[in-house]
Amino acid sequence: MTRILVVDNHGQFTHLEHRLLRDMDGVETETVDNTTPPAELDADGLVLSGGPDMDDVGNCPEYLDLDVPILGICLGMQLIATELGGRVESGDYGGYADVDVEILDDDDPLVGSLAPETRVWASHADEVVDVPEGFTRTARSDICDVEAIADTDRDLYGVQWHPEVAHTEEGEAVFENFVRVCE
Template structure:
């Protein structure tokens, strides 16, 4: 079975994403965000756009959204999705990393199995201000209206928080759900 690619956008937690997938016995490979889209398309069954410092350093990340593969964006990956699809990102009011209580509005495929409220670990230095056309809002918090978004028809999902860190209880569920989405997408 083809691996899931974790796209390294120079974020401090990208290796934790890879480690969590390995611990879940999900085939995974870390790739540079400069990898040509045609090499990504034939080499994996799904893409996780990892976090990073700035939209200026996303490489080919936006181009990977057009490959017809499931995509999960984490933090900067979410911002990449939003900006490249007609949404917008702005500086958050809460800044650095910390615990955030998130209200799940839509228990779709990526958030299946979670309760209506969860506590997560997130940075809000930047956040999605405007959800792109055709996307739905999946979750919000008191400090950020767009904690998670999705284009369910295209299997593209984005989260502001970091499920891979130990400070996010039951974060593994997001990656298990994404693995299931990738498996189902590959068999359709």
């Protein structure tokens, strides 16, 4: 069994991330609060959920040092970028919307299988504007220049969109790809 923990950053869709993983064959999962001490996280991978507030991410910055694959979703991706030297700013577009995303690297283990493009549900209230050193921008849209990032050497990945919601056409594939990275 591949054990993947969903770190709750108090987002409205965290329970859907857990549910998607729970329903996959060969995956054991649970949701843990972002204040859980890093030493208590026993997992083959972590999902850093979305959430409303970058000031309420608990111990998430410390989780980046755990040497397990990590998938950051929305706020989770922004946290990864900020902590590792990238930059996040307010987006021009703002709230939730259906967005056509262009996949820039069809070899990327997380989003490459979605190439050449996919339709997603995303919030652009805040977005990554500078990708950290060691990361590659793996997806973009007309609304946001950085829709997904990857550092395959450290198995750190992020998506601006919400793959866990029904509005995202190939969201389950993102989770399946992440499970493969964690195995």
